[in-house]
Amino acid sequence: ELKVEQNPLFLSMQEGKNYTIYCNYSTTSDRLYWYRQDPGKSLESLFVLLSNGAVKQEGRLMASLDTKARLSTLHITAAVHDLSATYFCAETNFGNEKLTFGTGTRLTIIP
Amino acid sequence: DSGVTQTPKHLITATGQRVTLRCSPRSGDLSVYWYQQSLDQGLQFLIQYYNGEERAKGNILERFSAQQFPDLHSELNLSSLELGDSALYFCASSGQGFQETQYFGPGTRLLVL
Secondary structure (H helix, E strand, O other): OOOEEEEOOEEEEEOOOOEEEEEEEOOOOOEEEEEEEOOOOOEEEEEEEOOOOOEEEEOOEEEEEEOOOOEEEEEEOOOOHHHOEEEEEEEEOOOOOOOEEOOOEEEEEEO | OOOOEEEOOEEEEOOOOOEEEEEEOOOOOOEEEEEEEEOOOEEEEEEEEEOOEEEEEOOOOOOEEEEEOOOOOEEEEEOOOOHHHOEEEEEEEEOOOOOOOOEEOOOEEEEEO
């Protein structure tokens, strides 16, 4: 069975600091996704990573993919309060379109 | 706004009852997915339809069923409800290509009392 693990589960960080969320997956996935969820709200697509070494950036968020290590990272640069949310990574694998989600990382940015 | 709509937003019902959740995909999207989000199980895939046909099935209980209609909207039917079915149910849609990004609707929050 597919398994996606994220760490940490909870993260409190001060504004202006940098941090990284890690996502390990168990299969030879061909696509890795990052989503954001605000409390009680829907999931917003952030990034799709398609190949080994892929790096994508949007504002203060940067995602990368290492398929050999089966690891994706979401790096937050100079955090601001608006980034407080729960971040999920998810994978699909060959022949399958369903998303298998990680446990999520609840990020709280403290002023 | 993702373009995916779901109704109702909230649903409160009693054990043993049956409810129907509705989803309209983004314009032009052929695939519809249903996911369940609960505190103990996290986000779990239930079922996928593509252009009216069932394409993939996940951890969907036998008490649950779904369908996709010719106009591409989808319904998720939950019957003989139990307390443990209380959760947030999301619908997502994606385009015609394989493994395209899934866009999520606002969800339906179901509370079974």
